[in-house]
Amino acid sequence: MNRKATIYDIAREAGVSTATVTRVVRKDPHVKEATRLKVQQVIDAHAYTPSMSAQNLESGRSRALAVVLPVISNLYFNRILDAAYWEADKNGCSIRLFQTMENQAISAELVNELIRCRMDGVLFAGSIWSADRGDLNTALEKLGKYMPVATICPQDVSLECICIQSDLVNCSRLPVRHLHTLGHRRIAFLGGSMHSKDTSRRGAGFLEQLRVMDLPDDPAYHVDAGYDMESGERAVLRMLSGLDSSRWPTAIVTFNDLVALGVIKQLKKMGLSLPRDMAIIGCDNQFFCAYTDPALTSVDLHPEEMAQSAVRELLLARESSSRSFAIVREATLVVRESCGAHFGFRRL
Amino acid sequence: MNRKATIYDIAREAGVSTATVTRVVRKDPHVKEATRLKVQQVIDAHAYTPSMSAQNLESGRSRALAVVLPVISNLYFNRILDAAYWEADKNGCSIRLFQTMENQAISAELVNELIRCRMDGVLFAGSIWSADRGDLNTALEKLGKYMPVATICPQDVSLECICIQSDLVNCSRLPVRHLHTLGHRRIAFLGGSMHSKDTSRRGAGFLEQLRVMDLPDDPAYHVDAGYDMESGERAVLRMLSGLDSSRWPTAIVTFNDLVALGVIKQLKKMGLSLPRDMAIIGCDNQFFCAYTDPALTSVDLHPEEMAQSAVRELLLARESSSRSFAIVREATLVVRESCGAHFGFRRL
DNA sequence: AAGAAAAATGTTACCGATAACATAAAAAAG
DNA sequence: CTTTTTTATGTTATCGGTAACATTTTTCTT
Numbered sequence: 075m076n077r078k079a080t081i082y083d084i085a086r087e088a089g090v091s092t093a094t095v096t097r098v099v100r101k102d103p104h105v106k107e108a109t110r111l112k113v114q115q116v117i118d119a120h121a122y123t124p125s126m127s128a129q130n131l132e133s134g135r136s137r138a139l140a141v142v143l144p145v146i147s148n149l150y151f152n153r154i155l156d157a158a159y160w161e162a163d164k165n166g167c168s169i170r171l172f173q174t175m176e177n178q179a180i181s182a183e184l185v186n187e188l189i190r191c192r193m194d195g196v197l198f199a200g201s202i203w204s205a206d207r208g209d210l211n212t213a214l215e216k217l218g219k220y221m222p223v224a225t226i227c228p229q230d231v232s233l234e235c236i237c238i239q240s241d242l243v244n245c246s247r248l249p250v251r252h253l254h255t256l257g258h259r260r261i262a263f264l265g266g267s268m269h270s271k272d273t274s275r276r277g278a279g280f281l282e283q284l285r286v287m288d289l290p291d292d293p294a295y296h297v298d299a300g301y302d303m304e305s306g307e308r309a310v311l312r313m314l315s316g317l318d319s320s321r322w323p324t325a326i327v328t329f330n331d332l333v334a335l336g337v338i339k340q341l342k343k344m345g346l347s348l349p350r351d352m353a354i355i356g357c358d359n360q361f362f363c364a365y366t367d368p369a370l371t372s373v374d375l376h377p378e379e380m381a382q383s384a385v386r387e388l389l390l391a392r393e394s395s396s397r398s399f400a401i402v403r404e405a406t407l408v409v410r411e412s413c414g415a416h417f418g419f420r421r422l
Numbered sequence: 423m424n425r426k427a428t429i430y431d432i433a434r435e436a437g438v439s440t441a442t443v444t445r446v447v448r449k450d451p452h453v454k455e456a457t458r459l460k461v462q463q464v465i466d467a468h469a470y471t472p473s474m475s476a477q478n479l480e481s482g483r484s485r486a487l488a489v490v491l492p493v494i495s496n497l498y499f500n501r502i503l504d505a506a507y508w509e510a511d512k513n514g515c516s517i518r519l520f521q522t523m524e525n526q527a528i529s530a531e532l533v534n535e536l537i538r539c540r541m542d543g544v545l546f547a548g549s550i551w552s553a554d555r556g557d558l559n560t561a562l563e564k565l566g567k568y569m570p571v572a573t574i575c576p577q578d579v580s581l582e583c584i585c586i587q588s589d590l591v592n593c594s595r596l597p598v599r600h601l602h603t604l605g606h607r608r609i610a611f612l613g614g615s616m617h618s619k620d621t622s623r624r625g626a627g628f629l630e631q632l633r634v635m636d637l638p639d640d641p642a643y644h645v646d647a648g649y650d651m652e653s654g655e656r657a658v659l660r661m662l663s664g665l666d667s668s669r670w671p672t673a674i675v676t677f678n679d680l681v682a683l684g685v686i687k688q689l690k691k692m693g694l695s696l697p698r699d700m701a702i703i704g705c706d707n708q709f710f711c712a713y714t715d716p717a718l719t720s721v722d723l724h725p726e727e728m729a730q731s732a733v734r735e736l737l738l739a740r741e742s743s744s745r746s747f748a749i750v751r752e753a754t755l756v757v758r759e760s761c762g763a764h765f766g767f768r769r770l
Numbered sequence: 771a772a773g774a775a776a777a778a779t780g781t782t783a784c785c786g787a788t789a790a791c792a793t794a795a796a797a798a799a800g
Numbered sequence: 801c802t803t804t805t806t807t808a809t810g811t812t813a814t815c816g817g818t819a820a821c822a823t824t825t826t827t828c829t830t
Contacts, residue, residue, distance in 0.1 A: 075567065075568060075569065076567040076568050078537055078538075078540075078568065080815090080816055080817085081816060081817060081818095082816075082817095090779075090780085091779065091780045091781075092780090092781095092816090092817075092818085093779070093780065093781080093782095093818080093819080094778085094779060094780080095817095096817075096818060096819085097778095097779085100818095104777065104778065104779090105778070105779085106777085106778060106779090106826095109778080109779080121530075121534055121537075123534050123535075123537070123538040124538070124816075124817060124818095125479070125538065125540065125815090125816050125817070126478075126484075126538050126539045126540060127475055127478035127479040127484065127540060127815085127816075127817090128479050128785090128815075128816035128817040128818090129816085129817060129818085130474075130475035130478070130479075130785095130817095131473070131475040131476050131478075131479050131784095131785050131786065131787090131815090131816080131817080132784080132785050132816080132817050132818050132819090133785085133817095133818080134785070136474075136475065145504070146494070146500060146503060146504050146507070147500060147501065147504045152494060152495060152500055153495065155494060156493070156494050156495045159494070159519060159521060160521075163521075168518055168519075169519060170516055170518070171507060171516075171517060171519065173507060173508075173511075182469075186469055186471050187471070189426055189469075189471070190426075190471040190472070190473065190474050191474045192426075192473065192474060192475060216469075219423065219424040220423060220424050220426065221423065303709070303710075303712070303713055335710065335713040336713070338713070339712075339713050339715075342715065361651070362683065362710055364651070364687075365651055365683040365684070365686070365687050365714075366713075366714075366715075367687075367690065367714075367715045428785090428786055428787085429786060429787060429788095430786075430787095438809075438810085439809065439810045439811075440786090440787075440788085440810090440811095441788080441789080441809070441810060441811080442808085442809060442810080443787095444787070444788060444789085445808095445809085448788090452807065452808065452809090453808070453809085454807085454808060454809090457808080457809080472786075472787060472788095473785090473786050473787070475785085475786075475787090476785075476786035476787040476788090476815090477786085477787060477788080478787095478815095479785090479786080479787080479814095479815050479816065479817085480786080480787050480788050480789090480814075480815050481787090481788080481815085482815070
């Protein structure tokens with residue numbers, strides 16, 4: 075393997091000092107045009123660029139942001155990563171990816187690794203405090219002392235940090251209101267996992283909306299459904315088979331679009347006609363929503379914009395310290411066919 | 423922002439030299455138990471870990487692999503990235519992501535950036551040579567002199583590198599054979615973009631299979647269809663509306679599952695019943711294939727395994743240089759409902 | 771043309787770790 | 801109780817840049 079030309083090689087060959095080479099590279103105006111030309115020539119000849127590691131060591135920073143999320147194969151997080159990447163790229167920064175898997179524990183090791191890598195900032199996405207160990211907040215507080223921290227998560231964060239929050243209010247309100255407008259009264263919520271923070275918050279918001287709109291909040295309408303399609307299939311089967319068909323809900327709101335995918339499949343398997351026999355609303359407005367049958371109405375939390383803000387704020391925080399605040403990007407409902415609204419369907 | 427403790431801090435506080443600290447960190451056995459304990463205590467107290475940048479500079483490597491791909495929001499590449507991440511992680515390496523966008527040009531700047539970052543290896547995924555500029559191979563050849571290079575792409579690569587190839591033979595053969603077995607004779611191919619290498623290769627393989635099986639290869643059955651759902655919708659409409667219905671194909675093979683999604687939607691919109699009126703086979707075996715209606719039969723190229731091999735080989739190549747060879751992971755057909763095979767459908 | 775001011779370039783310590791080499795301390799041998 | 805061997809620890813150059821400061825060269829005054 076070749077050795078890359080160093081600043082010393084360039085300096086020697088151009089007959090100047092390393093300082094001058096740096097000046098040329100950095101476009102310092104205090105260089106005579108003749109020398110600048112000569113040095114630039116040598117630089118070009120070797121396609122010289124200063125070594126990252128050396129620059130990082132010298133400057134004490136890495137020009138890289140960490141993005142910590144459960145899994146990138148999840149479309150929601152994938153979108154966050156993608157948006158974060160481009161926003162960082164625009165500012166000459168790279169992204170270092172960390173996956174925590176389902177358990178989402180922010181271990182002390184992870185914190186140390188982040189410090190070790192001299193990250194210019196960290197973005198935590200997803201529900202991150204669910205881990206059992208109590209020293210999590212301690213670990214994060216410590217992290218906050220070394221670099222700016224941002225979170226995109228559904229919880230309140232006790233930590234001082236840039237906190238981009240999902241719009242949980244509308245995330246619950248919009249589907250319920252939409253269904254209510256269409257005449258639905260019995261609305262079920264198939265949500266992630268009840269002992270996780272995000273689900274319980276979403277669930278609570280959902281119940282609250284039911285009460286606000288004076289709709290029944292039968293506990294049987296409130297079921298754990300995991301985060302993927304298989305779980306959705308099982309959950310809806312479990313819920314409906316445990317209920318006398320007269321008590322069946324007429325609409326189902328799911329934790330995310332994947333769960334909705336499973337629900338749709340299961341309902342069809344049971345011979346229901348959608349959206350006539352059951353309205354469905356998903357969450358995340360994934361790319362495939364327009365291509366399910368019926369096309370899935372879904373809540374968009376705009377993860378891209380949240381990631382963008384997060385990265386932008388992290389980069390700002392590098393300079394002026396102690397930026398700590400919360401931003402909420404409003405959620406929107408994207409109406410498609412799965413509630414029947416498109417053909418003026420109205421249930422009594 | 424805090425300053426991270428350095429090896430000097432630790433050495434001073436423990437009353438030893440930096441060399442001893444390094445020894446303790448590196449678990450060098452040539453350290454007296456008493457000193458080891460004392461140093462370890464100080465290390466623990468400060469949660470000291472050696473600085474990455476310093477280690478990188480000293481060792482001349484980054485313990486990081488670059489993954490260069492068009493877009494991560496594409497599920498296929500997403501899976502590659504995910505698999506690469508875990509394989510690298512298992513070996514204590516991180517991944518540095520580079521997105522090239524559709525044009526997929528490997529610019530000289532990218533090459534320099536990769537060298538600058540002292541990547542331990544690069545994995546190129548996707549059809550990478552499509553760019554117009556002729557100096558691409560030059561750029562990549564140059565790159566190969568600085569670090570091991572691996573590619574996961576459908577083309578033959580002239581470059582000396584670790585070359586993980588998609589199984590294009592079976593990728594074309596399996597769908598055609600399956601459809602042939604089911605009695606189909608008029609089979610269409612809706613493929614990416616005809617002036618791209620991957621499509622023309624897939625298309626060529628497809629035509630060859632038709633000939634092998636003595637099936638008609640009407641040029642009207644061979645249409646550009648882009649890479650996403652919208653393009654698929656348009657393409658199938660274009661193809662069918664240009665054809666007398668007696669000449670319609672009875673089966674459609676698509677470039678990928680996204681295109682298939684669009685095709686399904688469009689065909690339903692046209693009032694066709696699937697799979698009775700049209701069989702469809704996608705490619706990539708994406709997570710949603712089991713949840714389309716009808717469930718989509720698809721070819722799995724096993725991108726995860728390809729990425730795994732690629733990363734494994736890259737890491738090996740760091741030590742023993744000049745590993746240059748090709749691996750092909752056999753493609754498999756995952757039969758679901760979209761060709762009617764599940765209910766014994768056989769067309770004459 | 772001498773001196774002052776401005777511009778161009780060079781010198782060097784430092785960033786944080788590592789490892790070859792040197793030295794000191796402890797253990798074994800005589 | 802030396803001397804030799806082994807083991808433990810310290811010293812220092814190095815990796816490739818950067819920037820403060822020092823020095824040299826050029827330009828401008830008068």
